[in-house]
């Protein structure tokens with residue numbers, strides 16, 4: 601349902617000095633309802649890849665973006681869509697959740713107001729916000745609708761962001777390190793929630809993470825990024841036990857295991 605073909609992103613020379621060739625000839629596919637993990641160390645180009653394929657990169661200065669991002673049954677190229685088509689794809693096709701849930705909510709509006717603002721943009725698939733909040737396992741939705749983001753915990757804010765993302769009934773949810781700032785118990789319950797929602801709704805998931813455990817927990821396939829390139833791509837069941845690329849082996853060997861001598865405190 602989403603095919604990224606030869607995506608390339610280069611930022612022009614700016615205040616940081618030289619140009620940055622952040623994404624190099626990246627290709628991967630997300631099947632209908634599939635869950636793909638995009639992994640790699642910090643700075644490897646994961647976020648720029650996701651922002652480029654949804655055309656959310658900062659501009660100006662305009663980065664040079666080339667390649668194709670074919671989306672939906674009609675395989676329309678997102679990179680070449682007109683603004684109104686792109687808006688439609690963002691409203692009902694592709695939703696995005698970010699690493700910092702508190703920062704992605706407006707601190708001056710109650711959660712209920714944020715849902716109402718969003719729903720004036722979206723026409724179809726109106727689901728009551730309280731219903732969406734209960735779908736993301738938040739207790740007492742009516743109380744949460746009256747709350748400001750600052751009155752909720754980080755985990756609750758991330759569940760609210762997921763509920764807001766679900767409001768458009770997306771076919772694909774891009775989650776960019778959505779659990780990095782959360783404690784381990786909250787992280788695991790959010791990951792389980794994302795998997796359940798993907799299964800129940802047949803919604804595809806692009807899970808961006810530097811954590812291979814998250815990929816093992818959640819994804820059917822994995823694309824490994826290093827220095828702007830995808831160095832390995834395949835089914836999790838194949839790649840994890842038998843990585844073919846040196847960089848994937850390095851990432852896998854960096855995962856701590858209980859009982860390893862280095863971890864014994």
Ligand SMILES: Nc1ncnc2c1ncn2[C@@H]1O[C@H](COP(=O)(O)OP(=O)(O)O)[C@@H](O)[C@H]1O
Pocket residue numbers: 611620622640641642643644645646647648649658
């Ligand atoms: N707006 C920008 N202008 C210039 N360089 C950028 C910009 N955004 C990201 N980069 C650079 O692109 C590279 C990839 O960044 P990013 O995709 O954020 O990495 P990741 O998400 O894998 O941690 C980094 O070297 C980063 O500094």
Ligand SMILES: [Mg+2]
Pocket residue numbers: 646647648776777
């Ligand atoms: Mg990132």
